[in-house]
Amino acid sequence: MLIRVNVNGDSREVDVWPGASLLSVLREELNLPGSKNACEQGECGSCSVWLDGDLVCSCLVLAAQAHEREVRTIESLAEGEGLHPVQEAFLEAGAVQCGFCTPGLVVAVTDLLQRDPSPDELTVREALSGNLCRCTGYQKIFEAVSLAAQRKREGVW
């Protein structure tokens, strides 16, 4: 079936199998492999994207359900060679180890800080409860969130 989706600001038309997930179409058809394919059941958050502005697991959205809607992926954050401030914060805080969970976490952190630039620790933990990291143990990730939040409050982004 033919679907039309606005992906990162561009209108794209793609012929998809009706049972295909949005994640597989992003990665396999639209050349956007930043969203990672890990658990495929909404547990790990590695595939987090925005669908009409809502944070969702793209593995749990049918590509067909994105027809005539707006999808934003991790690829929309950095401009040119410069990193997005949340990505920069992850880098500086050392919040990246193997890197597989990082795109989903960066998307989830950006989603949180856009709504709430001064989240308390519980709010951060709750907001990131759907993103699993099996390497770093989260402490450096929380440090990256603090850094990115501080810069958000300072008006850097």
Added chain:
Amino acid sequence: MIVVAVPVKDLVNAKRRLMPVLTPEERTALARAMLRDVLRALRGAALDAVWVVTRDTEVRALAQASRSVGSPQIRNRGTLGGNLGTASPAGDTLPVLAVHDAEVLLAAAGGRARVLRWNEFQTGVKRTAIAPDELIIGARWRVLLGPQSFSKVGTRSAMVISVASLCLALDPVERQVRVALGSVAPTVIRAPDAEALAAEALARAGAWDEPAAPPPDGTAEAFAERVAAAATPIDDVRGTARYRRRAVEVLARRALSWAIDERADEALVS
């Protein structure tokens, strides 16, 4: 994306200008009828979503249960229909439907439609009475006007499948205490013996007429014991049967105490 947000005050505080001519019950009914008309009109509009924003406590347990599902990503996609269709004994919103004796609305191609009670719909672990050509259209129930709560026990406070869950609601109109349990039987269940014991204790204390009247000491404990007796849990990776029975007992004792205290507090305020 086009969304309509409908702000709704506490229904009991709606239409206050009509206080001289209408009873609180009539004003609540009027406000609810007006809300229903608004929602019916919106259903015909080409909208992506309708948000009803309210502090009214009529849907508090449903809001609490929905809030406890999965992660933000899951909640942004999840629906009541999804919880019903999965029919997990641990489905977070299912005890809320059970407490309200909700009906599930099904429809099939060709305009065929039918209505099943919640316990006719869920027939076993992840089993339902839905036919292959049917869709879940929604669920409906009579609202209960007393205190209500949903609570659950799990290994984390987020992104967790419940080890035991419980929804309790008081129905001051029918003078009933209603309680439903999740994760402690093949389907969500009610605990009728416990419900009868608590309703009778409240009646004996006169608490249905005088909300501040305290029921006899030990009511919540006796109620909780009967709730635990209704459970038929299993041992699995999330918890042992013994732990689950104990967990649901603790949830039951707390939930009834909260409800009794809340009614007493409301009586003090008014």
